[in-house]
Amino acid sequence: MIEKLGIYIHIPFCRSKCDYCDFYSLAGREDRMDQYQKALLAHIKETAPFAKGYQVDTVYFGGGTPSWYGAKRLSELLAAVRRRFLVARDVEVTVEANPDSVDRKMLLLLRRAGVNRLSLGVQSACDRELAAIHRPHNFAQVRAAVDAARGAKIKNLSLDLIYGLPGQDEASWRETLEKALALKPEHLSCYGLKVEEGTPLWTRVAQGESLPDDDAQADCYLWTVERLGQAGFRQYEISNFARSGFQSRHNLKYWMGKPYIGLGPGAHSDFGGRRYSFKRDLDAYIDGVLSGDAIVEESELIPKRERGGEYLMLRMRTARGIEEWEYRREYYMNFEPIEQKLAEFEHQGWVARQDRRWHFTTKGFLLSNQLIGALLEAQEKASLSELMPKAKEEFGGGGRPEENGPSPRA
Structure with a gap:
């Protein structure tokens, strides 16, 4: 597809x-x-x-x-x-x-x-x-x-x-x-x-x-x-x-972490595993594009582990929320410390679980910055090295190479 x-x-x-x-x-x-x-x-x-x-x-x-x-x-x-x-x-x-x-x-x-x-x-x-x-x-x-x-x-x-x-x-x-x-x-x-x-x-x-x-x-x-x-x-x-x-x-x-390309001064892109942005300067952007000079302000390849953090941070902003095996399959990371934290939040009425997916309640959305921060801390406790071999065996590695993105003019 x-x-x-x-x-x-x-x-x-x-x-x-x-x-x-x-x-x-x-x-x-x-x-x-x-x-x-x-x-x-x-x-x-x-x-x-x-x-x-x-x-x-x-x-x-x-x-x-x-x-x-x-x-x-x-x-x-x-x-x-x-x-x-x-x-x-x-x-x-x-x-x-x-x-x-x-x-x-x-x-x-x-x-x-x-x-x-x-x-x-x-x-x-x-x-x-x-x-x-x-x-x-x-x-x-x-x-x-x-x-x-x-x-x-x-x-x-x-x-x-x-x-x-x-x-x-x-x-x-x-x-x-x-x-x-x-x-x-x-x-x-x-x-x-x-x-x-x-x-x-x-x-x-x-x-x-x-x-x-x-x-x-x-x-x-x-x-x-x-x-x-x-x-x-x-x-x-x-x-x-x-x-x-x-x-x-x-x-x-x-x-949802899907690819997009931004154009214009200050615009950000996330494409092919690379995140980059252009200078927040109208004149520099115009002159750079028309003359072939550098216009990229920041550019970096994003490793899987960081993508896993983004998954938690961005998906929990949505009503769809997150799901254990979606997370394990995509990022090869241990979900157990995150699930333990989510169970604590569920007890407080801040999150709910539906069809194996976790999402914030209305009260949870009010505290989303603090709660997402706590989930990211829990993620740090997960052992990538322990799960990686098992995940690769179960799911066969998969995924697109992170280096296949564009080479923006830097």
């Missing part, structure tokens, strides 16, 4: 920078858009030969604000991907957008180009809260953007929301979620606010501004899980909820 591949294309341009954002994004750099387009098209052409034998089944335009980049450029990039890569007929193509930078005409152009999923950055239904984090839109523009998407026949709509915002309480969060549900999306991403060092919000907090505390965020989270379940949304990852059939296939690649 041909292996599937995801492609992520980073669009670092924004109309304005939000106070909480620590992604690599830039406001006021529209003068570099045309040159950036040339660089991306060249990079797509350069990268495609490494993916021979793979079928692209997801394409994701993230940012930044891809909708600020314009439908014409995004359509040209998507056409280049189709021309250079083997693309599945049912490929999922997602574009992130802000409500203020889309209209029906633009979304019609994107849909005709092949975009079939829109991820809209709503964050809050309260205009006061949006202004407090310097979002460039209000909620009336959210409604207009959703109407435009439906008018353009986009049938897979995701809304991003944040709880824990400045000035927000549980009542206003509940109002935000109810107004989001009234828009009838197929997917909701509900994130607890995290204050990242170096952002304007970090400075504001350091200067004394208060935010909803961890307990307040926990209350919002627990209510959200219950309310979305009632509304027909299944939680399939800590912060992600979808109606049946509308899980984000692209984001699942990250959590």
Whole structure:
């Protein structure tokens, strides 16, 4: 069976920078858009030969604000991907957008180009809260953007929301979620606010501004899980909820450890056993691609043992969770210390076991960082040397050589 591949294309341009954002994004750099387009098209052409034998089944335009980049450029990039890569007929193509930078005409152009999923950055239904984090839109523009998407026949709509915002309480969060549900999306991403060092919000907090505390965020989270379940949304990852059939296939690649290639400054890839990333510098990326200079910032081959840790860390973020023989078969590592720890968590009501799979409960998801850390510590107690011969005898080694990945320009 041909292996599937995801492609992520980073669009670092924004109309304005939000106070909480620590992604690599830039406001006021529209003068570099045309040159950036040339660089991306060249990079797509350069990268495609490494993916021979793979079928692209997801394409994701993230940012930044891809909708600020314009439908014409995004359509040209998507056409280049189709021309250079083997693309599945049912490929999922997602574009992130802000409500203020889309209209029906633009979304019609994107849909005709092949975009079939829109991820809209709503964050809050309260205009006061949006202004407090310097979002460039209000909620009336959210409604207009959703109407435009439906008018353009986009049938897979995701809304991003944040709880824990400045000035927000549980009542206003509940109002935000109810107004989001009234828009009838197929997917909701509900994130607890995290204050990242170096952002304007970090400075504001350091200067004394208060935010909803961890307990307040926990209350919002627990209510959200219950309310979305009632509304027909299944939680399939800590912060992600979808109606049946509308899980984000692209984001699942990250959590399930599947291969993906990223393009653009700051973009990360995990392909052929190698993880690598590009410089977080727009000008250096453009100049490097167009001149043939180095653009890779970090690159490393990931050994099986580390992959085993990633399996625990990423899969436990999902509702699917982990399974003993899946772990043993793939990584040749002893599961017993992990199972002992999971049994302790089960006694506390933090994990549950279903059909031989372990997964976090809603309460467990609240403590996921600490619990996953404990599982990784338990993994260190496993003896790889003891299990390796037995696993190889039982399963015949198997697996693809770790060195068969691309050789990105370093």
